[in-house]
Amino acid sequence: MTAAPENKTTYVVPDSLFDPHRGRTYKRGRFFGKGGFARCYEIIDVHTDDVFACKIVSKKLMMKPRQEEETAEPEEIAVEISIHRGLNHRSIVKFFSCFDDIDNTYIVLELCRKRSMSELQRRRKIITEFECRYYITQIIEGVQYLHNNRIIHRDLKLANLFLNDMLHVKIGDFGLATRIEFEGDRRYSVCGSPNYIAPEILTKKGHSFEADIWSIGCVMYTLLAGRPPFHHKTREGIFSNIKKGQYSVPSWLTISAADMLVSMLQLDPERRPAIGQLLNCNFLKAAKVPQFLPSFCLTMAPRIG
Numbered sequence: 001m002t003a004a005p006e007n008k009t010t011y012v013v014p015d016s017l018f019d020p021h022r023g024r025t026y027k028r029g030r031f032f033g034k035g036g037f038a039r040c041y042e043i044i045d046v047h048t049d050d051v052f053a054c055k056i057v058s059k060k061l062m063m064k065p066r067q068e069e070e071t072a073e074p075e076e077i078a079v080e081i082s083i084h085r086g087l088n089h090r091s092i093v094k095f096f097s098c099f100d101d102i103d104n105t106y107i108v109l110e111l112c113r114k115r116s117m118s119e120l121q122r123r124r125k126i127i128t129e130f131e132c133r134y135y136i137t138q139i140i141e142g143v144q145y146l147h148n149n150r151i152i153h154r155d156l157k158l159a160n161l162f163l164n165d166m167l168h169v170k171i172g173d174f175g176l177a178t179r180i181e182f183e184g185d186r187r188y189s190v191c192g193s194p195n196y197i198a199p200e201i202l203t204k205k206g207h208s209f210e211a212d213i214w215s216i217g218c219v220m221y222t223l224l225a226g227r228p229p230f231h232h233k234t235r236e237g238i239f240s241n242i243k244k245g246q247y248s249v250p251s252w253l254t255i256s257a258a259d260m261l262v263s264m265l266q267l268d269p270e271r272r273p274a275i276g277q278l279l280n281c282n283f284l285k286a287a288k289v290p291q292f293l294p295s296f297c298l299t300m301a302p303r304i305g
């Protein structure tokens with residue numbers, strides 16, 4: 001049993017977990033980190049030795065009154081589970097199971113042993129356009145699957161883009177995702193991560209699929225420039241830059257890379273390409289898209305491409 005003091009709320013995580021839906025028993029392994037109000041541990045099936053990532057959300061934390069930060073209300077965890085459990089795509093983290101005990105909700109997910117693209121970017125600072133074509137193609141394919149199923153992710157950022165041993169991208173964390181019920185349906189709740197949040201979410205004009213296109217633009221910019229496009233030392237400064245659409249395109253980018261970024265970072269959501277159009281942009285069509293990347297690309301640039 002692990003009790004970790006946290007904001008005066010104790011996280012109680014048993015050493016052993018029983019999943020009644022799959023009839024599996026897991027032993028708790030390493031702590032991988034936190035995300036929002038969730039904590040993530042490695043869990044190992046005691047019979048098969050299969051290893052998973054387990055996202056654990058404390059029921060006590062979920063019952064806390066809303067703070068300024070986005071908080072996970074009980075129904076929101078249920079929404080995350082109801083959306084994620086129905087997904088099946090090679091660029092989406094696999095959802096295996098979820099179960100509860102008196103203290104927590106447990107979500108059993110695909111383990112991505114090379115962590116997230118946040119660590120990749122922190123280690124490499126900037127990646128080559130050759131590598132960017134590899135990652136962005138997989139992200140677009142995953143988001144196209146979501147949009148075709150009328151789901152908006154709403155929190156696409158490097159920390160939610162996980163990498164498996166083959167450096168395949170897996171989109172995770174559906175904690176802010178929402179389902180669009182009908183054509184023209186728009187959402188008004190303010191959500192997302194400060195650096196990558198679309199202007200129409202900030203100004204509460206109503207948002208839809210185009211907000212994910214903006215976030216993909218922020219992800220691609222950060223990978224190629226080494227920092228987010230609207231970065232500022234204060235949160236207010238970030239929001240001000242986003243609302244003004246104020247950013248600079250790095251001088252070292254090719255025209256096709258710059259054009260793709262500019263198309264996604266349009267202030268007016270209507271002017272951004274739909275996800276299906278992105279795969280046909282010149283940046284991905286006019287040059288080789290690698291089918292695989294060697295794992296040393298986590299730490300150094302490949303000479304090829």
Ligand SMILES: COc1cc(C(=O)NC2CCN(C)CC2)ccc1Nc1cc2c(cn1)c(C)nn2-c1cc(Cl)cc(CCC(N)=O)c1
Pocket residue numbers: 031032033034035036038039040053055056093109110111112113114115116159160162172173
């Ligand atoms: C072997 O697989 C992993 C290892 C690590 C890791 O080594 N983290 C270190 C642990 C030690 N401390 C000191 C630094 C971070 C981190 C993540 C791993 N894999 C891994 C982690 C995963 C997933 C798949 N696979 C999924 C899906 N959701 N989450 C998930 C969920 C939450 Cl709530 C928080 C975090 C941590 C923050 C982050 N974005 O990585 C992750």
